[in-house]
Amino acid sequence: MFLAAGLPLLHPEAEVFQAMLDGWRNQQFARNLGFGTVDAASSGTLPTATHGTGRPRTPTTSSPTRGR
Numbered sequence: 907m908f909l910a911a912g913l914p915l916l917h918p919e920a921e922v923f924q925a926m927l928d929g930w931r932n933q934q935f936a937r938n939l940g941f942g943t944v945d946a947a948s949s950g951t952l953p954t955a956t957h958g959t960g961r962p963r964t965p966t967t968s969s970p971t972r973g974r
């Protein structure tokens with residue numbers, strides 16, 4: 907990811923996430939993994955990431971009541 911000085915990102919979360927995926931792919935290629943292996947490993951990442959509702963829920967200390 908290359909940024910020009912003083913220019914903000916239009917979609918910071920999406921752009922940083924894409925840069926992270928690109929970096930991960932480059933690491934896999936540096937390990938001499940083939941394109942098919944890397945593509946198969948990354949094929950489920952983007953749909954899983956876009957399916958989520960954003961940030962993960964914050965865990966709570968209260969436990970749910972069951973069967974009462």
